[in-house]
Amino acid sequence: MARKKVPVARFTVSVPAELLRELDRMAAEKGYNNRSLAVADMIRDELVEHRQRTGQGEIVGTLTLVYDHHTRHVQETLTELQHEHHERIISTVHVHLDAHHCLEVLLMRGPAPQIKRIADALIAARGVKHGKLTVTTTGHDLPG
Numbered sequence: 001m002a003r004k005k006v007p008v009a010r011f012t013v014s015v016p017a018e019l020l021r022e023l024d025r026m027a028a029e030k031g032y033n034n035r036s037l038a039v040a041d042m043i044r045d046e047l048v049e050h051r052q053r054t055g056q057g058e059i060v061g062t063l064t065l066v067y068d069h070h071t072r073h074v075q076e077t078l079t080e081l082q083h084e085h086h087e088r089i090i091s092t093v094h095v096h097l098d099a100h101h102c103l104e105v106l107l108m109r110g111p112a113p114q115i116k117r118i119a120d121a122l123i124a125a126r127g128v129k130h131g132k133l134t135v136t137t138t139g140h141d142l143p144g
């Protein structure tokens with residue numbers, strides 16, 4: 001990912017030698033040219049996770065739902081919830097996986113606690129076999 005030139009800070013971290021070897025191995029496997037880039041991405045990932053858990057700020061999330069559309073009222077329930085929160089759900093994709101199962105992906109944007117509440121309600125709907133919210137940043141609150 002292309003990044004703007006930002007001021008850098010150096011710091012020293014002491015970790016077990018084997019842990020550092022594993023970090024370097026993983027960074028190489030993931031295609032990083034150097035350890036610093038890998039560690040910076042790990043820090044960003046942790047910051048996003050932390051803000052999702054604790055913050056009140058705006059987040060962007062992808063909610064993936066798999067459900068059996070033959071389950072009574074599941075589609076009505078999911079549609080009603082989505083209309084209720086239309087200002088937070090910015091796009092949806094629906095795929096008919098097979099004769100029974102539907103895959104729905106919802107892109108959501110809004111305050112973290114609200115996005116989590118909406119996602120929880122959709123995942124808890126009867127007929128939903130699996131649901132998972134993946135959260136990322138809007139890009140404004142993350143340095144580098």
Ligand code: NI
Nearest residue numbers: 095096101102
């Ligand atoms: Ni379907």
